[in-house]
Amino acid sequence: MKVLVLGAGQLARMMALAGAPLSITISAYDVNTDTLVHPLTQQQLGSGLAQALEAADVVTAEFEHIPLAILEQCQASGKFLPGASAIRAGGDRRVEKALLASAGVANAAYQVINNQADFEKAVSRLGLPLIFKSALAGYDGKGQWRLKEAAQTASVWQQMADFLAADSSQAIVAEQFIGFQREVSLVGARSRTGEVKVYPLTENHHVNGVLSVSLARPVDHALQHQAEQMFAAVAEQLDYVGVLAIEFFDVAGQLLVNEIAPRVHNSGHWTQQGADCCQFANHLRAVCGLPLGSTALVRPTLMVNILGEDEVPNAILNIPALGLHWYGKTKRAGRKMGHINLSANSTAELKAQFAKLIDQLPASAFPELEQMLHQL
Amino acid sequence: MKVLVLGAGQLARMMALAGAPLSITISAYDVNTDTLVHPLTQQQLGSGLAQALEAADVVTAEFEHIPLAILEQCQASGKFLPGASAIRAGGDRRVEKALLASAGVANAAYQVINNQADFEKAVSRLGLPLIFKSALAGYDGKGQWRLKEAAQTASVWQQMADFLAADSSQAIVAEQFIGFQREVSLVGARSRTGEVKVYPLTENHHVNGVLSVSLARPVDHALQHQAEQMFAAVAEQLDYVGVLAIEFFDVAGQLLVNEIAPRVHNSGHWTQQGADCCQFANHLRAVCGLPLGSTALVRPTLMVNILGEDEVPNAILNIPALGLHWYGKTKRAGRKMGHINLSANSTAELKAQFAKLIDQLPASAFPELEQMLHQL
Numbered sequence: 001m002k003v004l005v006l007g008a009g010q011l012a013r014m015m016a017l018a019g020a021p022l023s024i025t026i027s028a029y030d031v032n033t034d035t036l037v038h039p040l041t042q043q044q045l046g047s048g049l050a051q052a053l054e055a056a057d058v059v060t061a062e063f064e065h066i067p068l069a070i071l072e073q074c075q076a077s078g079k080f081l082p083g084a085s086a087i088r089a090g091g092d093r094r095v096e097k098a099l100l101a102s103a104g105v106a107n108a109a110y111q112v113i114n115n116q117a118d119f120e121k122a123v124s125r126l127g128l129p130l131i132f133k134s135a136l137a138g139y140d141g142k143g144q145w146r147l148k149e150a151a152q153t154a155s156v157w158q159q160m161a162d163f164l165a166a167d168s169s170q171a172i173v174a175e176q177f178i179g180f181q182r183e184v185s186l187v188g189a190r191s192r193t194g195e196v197k198v199y200p201l202t203e204n205h206h207v208n209g210v211l212s213v214s215l216a217r218p219v220d221h222a223l224q225h226q227a228e229q230m231f232a233a234v235a236e237q238l239d240y241v242g243v244l245a246i247e248f249f250d251v252a253g254q255l256l257v258n259e260i261a262p263r264v265h266n267s268g269h270w271t272q273q274g275a276d277c278c279q280f281a282n283h284l285r286a287v288c289g290l291p292l293g294s295t296a297l298v299r300p301t302l303m304v305n306i307l308g309e310d311e312v313p314n315a316i317l318n319i320p321a322l323g324l325h326w327y328g329k330t331k332r333a334g335r336k337m338g339h340i341n342l343s344a345n346s347t348a349e350l351k352a353q354f355a356k357l358i359d360q361l362p363a364s365a366f367p368e369l370e371q372m373l374h375q376l
Numbered sequence: 377m378k379v380l381v382l383g384a385g386q387l388a389r390m391m392a393l394a395g396a397p398l399s400i401t402i403s404a405y406d407v408n409t410d411t412l413v414h415p416l417t418q419q420q421l422g423s424g425l426a427q428a429l430e431a432a433d434v435v436t437a438e439f440e441h442i443p444l445a446i447l448e449q450c451q452a453s454g455k456f457l458p459g460a461s462a463i464r465a466g467g468d469r470r471v472e473k474a475l476l477a478s479a480g481v482a483n484a485a486y487q488v489i490n491n492q493a494d495f496e497k498a499v500s501r502l503g504l505p506l507i508f509k510s511a512l513a514g515y516d517g518k519g520q521w522r523l524k525e526a527a528q529t530a531s532v533w534q535q536m537a538d539f540l541a542a543d544s545s546q547a548i549v550a551e552q553f554i555g556f557q558r559e560v561s562l563v564g565a566r567s568r569t570g571e572v573k574v575y576p577l578t579e580n581h582h583v584n585g586v587l588s589v590s591l592a593r594p595v596d597h598a599l600q601h602q603a604e605q606m607f608a609a610v611a612e613q614l615d616y617v618g619v620l621a622i623e624f625f626d627v628a629g630q631l632l633v634n635e636i637a638p639r640v641h642n643s644g645h646w647t648q649q650g651a652d653c654c655q656f657a658n659h660l661r662a663v664c665g666l667p668l669g670s671t672a673l674v675r676p677t678l679m680v681n682i683l684g685e686d687e688v689p690n691a692i693l694n695i696p697a698l699g700l701h702w703y704g705k706t707k708r709a710g711r712k713m714g715h716i717n718l719s720a721n722s723t724a725e726l727k728a729q730f731a732k733l734i735d736q737l738p739a740s741a742f743p744e745l746e747q748m749l750h751q752l
Contacts, residue, residue: 017393020416023702023714038417040396276697276719285693294696317661320670321652326399338399343652 001288004029004056005039006074010327010336011062011264011280012039014272018280024288027052031066042328053077058287060242064090064262065137081192081241081287082262089238090262093135093173100257103237105230107257108249113172114164119157122174123147129177132160136170144209146177178256180249185214186227187245187268189282189292190235197282197295199275201227202267204247205372210307210334213372214267216274217300217347226255234260243268243283266305266336273323273341274301299343300350304357306338309365316340316360319353351376377664380405380432381415382450386703386712387438387640387656388415390648394656400664403428407442418704429453434663436618440466440638441513457568457617457663458638465614466638469511469549476633479613481606483633484551484625490540495533498550499523508536511547520585522553554632556625561590562603563621563644565658565668566611573658573671575651577603578643580623581748586683586710589748590643592650593676593723602631610636619644619659642681642712649699649717650677675719676726680733682714685741692716692736695729727752 001024005012008028016026016039028039029052036046046052049070053059059080064087071084089099100107111122113132122130128150134143143163147156160172183206188198201224205213227248234257235244245265248255268279277285277293285292299321306312310331316322319342326338342357344350354376358369377400381388384404392402392415404415405428412422422428425446429435435456440463447460465475476483487498489508498506504526510519519539523532536548559582564574577600581589607622610633614620621641624631644655653661653669661668675697682688686707692698695718702714718733720726730752734745 013396017396020389020393020704021699021701021714023704038419041414041417041419043414043417043419276699290690291693293693296696314666317667317669320672322669323397323652325397328396328399 001025002027002055002057003284003287004036004052004059004079005062006031006059006066006070007062008037008039008042009062010329013327014269014280014325015062015264015284016040018278019284022281022284022288022290024284027056028062031070040328049073053079060263060283060287061087062263064088066091082238082244083241086238086240086244086262090260091136093133093259094171096260097173099234099237099260103230103233105233105257106255108175108178110176111174113160113174116157116161119160119174123153126174126176131175131177132156132172133175134163134170135173145172178249178251178258180251180256182250183247183258184223184227184250184255185245185247185265185267186231187243187265187271187279188228188231188235188295189243189279189286190240191286191292192241192289194236195292196228196232196235197292198228198231199268199271199279199295200224200297202270204267205368205375207368211266211305212307212366212368213302213304214270215300215302215372215376216270216297217350218297223250223253223255230255230257238262242286243279266339267303269325269339270301270303270341271295272325273321273343274298299345300347301341301343302350302354304340304342304361304366304369305336306340307365308333308335308337310337312340313360316357319356321353322357347376377401378403378431378433379660379663380412380428380435380455381438382407382435382442382446383438384413384415384418385438386705389703390645390656390701391438391640391660392416394654395660398657398660398664398666400660403432404438407446416704425449429455436639436659436663437463438639440464442467458614458620459617462614462616462620462638466636467512469509469635470547472636473549475610475613475636479606479609481609481633482631484554486552487550489536489548489550492533492537495536495550499529502550502552505553507551507553508532508548509551510539511549512543512545521548554625554627554634556627556632558626559623559634560599560603560626560631561621561623561641561643562607563619563641563647563655564604564607564611564671565619565655565662566616567662567668568617568665570612571668572604572608572611573668574604574607575644575647575655575671576600576673578646580643581744581751583744587642587681588683588742588744589678589680590646591676591678591748591752592646592673593726594673599626599629599631606631606633614638618662619655642715643679645701645715646677646679646717647671648701649697649719650674675721676723677717677719678726678730680716680718680737680742680745681712682716683741684709684711684713686713688716689736692733695732697729698733723752 008030012028074080075084129148132145203215245261247258271278321343323341384406388404450456451460505524508521579591621637623634647654697719699717
């Protein structure tokens with residue numbers, strides 16, 4: 001099978017690595033340069049989307065911030081999975097919020113803001129504190145504002161007004177602030193035949209709005225069930241095919257959807273080592289019409305992102321059940337350069353191994369790992 | 377790191393897949409065509425060995441039947457690991473037998489045959505039955521003769537005489553026939569600093585001289601210890617760096633070395649799923665000077681070779697902890713096209729899963745699996 005992936009980053013790269021053993025070859029379409037590349041070698045394979053679509057058996061995406069014209073062209077090919085509307089639901093917070101409402105899954109109350117009247121309505125209807133997120137291309141803490149006290153109202157609105165004035169395609173979504181205990185995510189797959197398999201809930205720790213650590217360990221059954229029900233509702237609403245990730249706020253055991261990602265997800269990288277079939281293989285199995293692989297937890301596993309660094313001490317490779325995954329990218333401050341997976345036979349053992357790993361990583365490049373260790 | 381691999385087959389391909397996450401890029405030199413290719417995409421990257429050696433940080437090999445001139449050119453680069461003499465020990469049975477003698481490890485008594493006088497000496501000194509193997513390029517049952525009864529002596533010698541006359545570089549090694557209970561192999565790695573880590577002994581089942589199934593399960597400690605001692609003796613004798621495989625005959629608990637393979641080995645493919653660090657990653661770690669990864673058995677795992685077939689029923693992908701690995705090769709009768717790895721939490725569970733797998737595979741393409749199941 002030949003699979004065309006929109007986007008040529010690390011997710012396409014890891015799909016290529018997972019696809020090769022299944023005889024699934026991946027080419028990656030760089031939306032910005034209109035070129036087709038091999039996601040592992042970055043060798044240029046051609047240019048132009050029409051030809052790429054023609055040559056592919058299946059088309060999918062590694063990210064959701066994709067121009068509408070490209071999504072429509074892919075959709076018209078009849079080969080696009082999970083398809084344009086699912087990608088748009090991940091890429092446009094207005095669409096996403098409407099989807100969550102129609103799927104009937106709990107999420108923060110919200111108000112779409114296109115102008116000052118909308119803004120004032122949001123403040124009066126939802127109350128403070130409020131969090132505002134740009135409708136398009138807002139992720140990892142970018143395009144977000146907070147309004148905690150009434151005194152800040154004018155200045156916060158001015159920033160948002162400038163933002164809206166600069167781009168007519170944009171809107172802002174105001175959300176009630178959720179006082180959550182922790183953030184968890186559920187990564188799972190839905191097949192062409194509607195079969196759903198989900199991995200265990202993953203606990204996620206962010207630093208400055210960017211994912212730092214994901215942890216998968218045996219999980220509370222009731223919470224897992226709750227997440228699975230919501231996952232199935234969203235996936236069915238979208239008639240989804242492929243891997244889907246849903247981020248939740250855990251508010252005293254009640255899950256609220258924060259956002260969805262219609263793709264393989266950073267919080268699912270641990271599946272390369274902690275599950276029989278990783279999210280990349282399962283995404284390809286789903287979109288190619290193959291049976292889904294097992295998503296059961298094989299052993300407790302955590303993942304640490306490597307941000308803005310292109311080396312780590314080689315000595316960490318002495319730790320058993322440690323996998324180091326570089327993405328082959330050029331170093332840039334804050335950039336996702338790679339990740340480390342670490343597994344153990346029990347949570348206690350994982351904690352001990354994590355402590356050894358932390359000892360060997362420079363704290364400046366890996367902040368707050370100690371705090372995360374103590375939560376284990 | 378840039379690693380050049382002599383040979384562009386499935387072993388180089390699986391090295392490329394294991395190396396990418398470690399930021400180790402592999403290019404493969406096709407000894408027959410003098411071209412350099414990417415082992416995954418088969419994209420041609422250049423031609424000529426001198427340039428390829430110049431561009432590489434490390435040179436290694438995926439097979440041992442390599443012309444001496446090429447081995448010498450690689451050795452002269454100062455980058456070749458495990459190096460020309462180790463590769464020759466795997467590629468020339470005369471050198472191999474001399475190595476085993478100097479390492480002091482048990483193996484079948486032998487006699488090198490260059491002419492009829494040598495042949496007669498072998499028969500009188502070693503006695504019947506005898507097995508004869510070509511010194512060069514004999515593997516998977518090719519270039520082998522057997523002499524069971526004295527009445528066959530003249531006809532067997534005539535075949536061997538014709539063989540020797542056809543190629544002056546050849547010789548034949550006569551070996552005492554070993555009445556072994558089973559064939560096992562030990563795959564392990566030795567680092568640049570002399571550290572040795574070995575995987576558990578693997579039980580191997582051949583059909584018509586070609587490996588069909590390898591099985592790794594918790595192993596008898598005394599036997600494992602015996603194999604490890606012999607492994608260390610051979611690896612030290614060669615000052616070996618990289619993954620080395622040793623095939624043994626198990627004669628009532630006493631191991632005799634059958635042959636060595638100075639490379640990653642078909643009987644180690646199960647490590648992709650049954651160990652934390654697979655043989656391909658460990659080979660690259662060793663030759664690149666990185667710490668060796670864990671070789672402990674994570675769970676019982678077996679491997680089934682796919683020979684001469686380019687498809688298997690998709691339904692096998694429903695079996696949990698099953699990994700399907702295609703090599704991207706064109707179908708040819710008997711050719712190694714891919715393999716299936718299967719893991720379980722216990723040997724009993726593995727047996728049950730293996731039975732399910734056998735039910736779904738066509739018996740014509742996968743002969744004798746039932747017999748192997750009963751030995752589990």
